[in-house]
Amino acid sequence: MTAGLDVVHVRAGYGAVEALHDVTLRFPLGSVVALLGRNGAGKSSLLRVVAGTLDVGSGRVTWRGRDITRLPPHQRAAAGLTVVPDDPNVFLDLSVAENLALFGHGAPPEPVYAAFPELAGKGGQRAGTLSGGERQMLALGRLLLRPGAALLLDEVSRGLSAGAVERLYRVLDDLATPDRTIVVVEQYQPNILRRADLIYVLSRGELAWAGEPSELTTGALPAALV
């Protein structure tokens, strides 16, 4: 597997509280990685470190061999990192169409309406008035419009119906190509466990378990998750 996204010996946190303690994770190109862990395990912090919205105390982040540790977030986005963050992941004051225009940099929004018919016909509606599930679908729209070479999704299945989750993962299946890295952060989601090539489990800001889905039956995983 070729070098994709690497997080090497990273420490990061908020003020006096350190959220990630010397974490090293590798997300090779062509793989789907599940990043699991309980509340407060450091999953979202790790994503923010990768996105560039949380400063790294020490360690580095590299993307396809290039050190991006000090790169501002918008340049990381331009370099192909697509991060769908946790809850506030759409612009509530903007309409659905305007959100999609921002996500797609002007690309026509039709693919999103095709994949998520719930949103079709709501282009003029303010995103703040959408239901939780619809908002989530809107946030995922950017994967369909302008997917980067690394997709990092923070608990995107939350609030979605079982059917919508199924559709979401079919979208991800289509996006999983050999030149792309997909990182899915979840608390626990059987769907991703079936599809992932690699599973990392974070616990209290440290890597607690790493392995492949086939190793799951050993019973090592639940200890850090449950």
Place this chain on the structure above:
Amino acid sequence: MLTLELALAGLGIGSIAGLSGLGLLVTYRLTGVFNLAFGAIAMGVAYLLWQEVRIWHWPLALAALFDLVVVCPAFGVLIERLVFRPLQRRVATPAERLVASLGVLIVLLGAATLTWGAQARLDAPSLVPYRQLRLPGGAKLPLGTVVGLAVITVVVLGLAIGRRTSLGLQVRAVVERRELAQLQGLDANRVAALGWALGSTLAGVAGVLMAPTLRLQPFGFTLVMLETMAVVVVARLTSPVRAVVGGLFVGVAQAELTRVHLQGHARALLEAVTSNLFVVALLAAVLVVRRLDEAGGTDAGTTARLATRGELPPVRGWWMLAALALAAPLLFGAPDRRAALAVPALAIVLVSIVVVSGYSGQISLGQAGFAGLGALVAARLAAGTLPGLPRIPGVAVLVVAPLLVVPVGVLMGWPAIRRRGLFLAITTFALSVAMSRFVFEQPAATSGVLVHPPDAFGSDNNFYVLELLCLAVAFAIVRNLHHGRLGRALIAVRDDEAGALACGVDVRRLKLFVFAASSALAALGGALLAMGTRAFDPVAFDPIRGLIWFAAVVVFGIDSAPGAVIGAGLLIALDTSLPSGTSTLVIGCAALLLGRLPGGLLHSAHRLLERLLRRPAPSGPPPTPSRAIRLTSAGRAVARSIHRPPAAGGSAP
């Protein structure tokens, strides 16, 4: 009664007010910051143009072009880079950003006072030559009004069109959720810089157009510009058209009111209302409008938290410095001691801000109003000229006057029940402006008022001791407010109002109580302040002065009572020893640094001292923990029992 001629004359003021309000609104929409500095930027640019044209004799057109095309945008970019970007980086609350804009306002005020002095200038250059345009039907319209209306039209159209462009979309995205916008590949810093550049240019345009119709004076000009906040509130921070219509309406109404003639007291009142119609409009607007549409989501402005106690260790030991600063003047020579009389008085006023804003998180920009009211009521009580009340002798004035101000404080707290953050800040400021314009500046209220200390405390030394006693009482009250059940309830309201409600705290009553207590303290401080100078000076209780006091409190740690004393000492020391404007400049600069000094000067000094005084480990390198450890209280108890040194003669295993 309405005449076309007066209406057209009113359009002149109305259009400039509309433009000013529009600029404030646009800045807010472009940057997400309610830019209190707007009025000061307008003032600064107007002064700059005056300097260039009247002193340096630059050609007017060239000077105006230079100011509006080069200076204004550059200034906007500069404050974005130096002040607001650091705040964005650590995701500051809207309240902190409000204080930062207050810092810009205060720095500009201080710089302007230092450079141009406090006296008014009447010869501001007029960008538009005075010429009457003849309308069909015989009515005349000044060219200036036409230009004002044209600029407004351009701005409103530009907004309507710009909103739809991709750049407009980017700006809106960055203002709403900066981090998410960055994840979409938007350079949020550049977008924000653009917003600030545009915003300060609009401020400059409004200032330059407004200057010829006003006296150019740092505080006065800024305050007039800030009064156009009325139309922004009417527009609920969103609708540019409503802002413009509001401005035009007030301007026309002002002109039409000049036709009404009354007699006696009613006449004085009418004149006051007419000349301060924007203040009346502001007051009406903050009382009638129920909600502002704040940028960044529905609850963006609700957190008024300025104090960050949870994230900062409590600061102790500064009482000593405060006490030392207070004791020093007893050893001073007579002139210095006279100046020092203001320190305890001002400290009490600042402590009143600590109570309302630091402890309970309600941003009150209106404490100057209470202080002035306290001074006035005390003076009239002592002289026996307060209608309906007997003459109150001696020190009793200092008890009765604050109590009489309490109902006003409760009245001010009333709107605060439903308001938080930005809206509350605007409301309290509006009330303070109204008090200043309709009470302190009215001859009927202040003429013939003699102020002097209570009889037994006529000498400076005795009066100073009396002040210290009052300060001690204030501290005792404050201490009670900050501890025990009441203190916990206040902090709960400050940190999470809904949560406090859910825990059974009567938020409504608590807020009224806090406003009442704080207004009484401010009134006491104000009364002492006036007694110290032996005069009632409306300028001492100017609403802008109140803004400076608020910033001073934030700078010295908003929840720190000793910080308020040190702040008062520093303010007075600077004011008496250095040219006027220096203290303003210092406080402003410190407020600008808040982005880099979370928690204020005192917290930062404390952290620095701790780092310097921390003793090195006795031998070898200090053990480095594998990761940052936060212990629970049980963990701390265990750690203590492990590290406790063995008692003398204790058994060792």
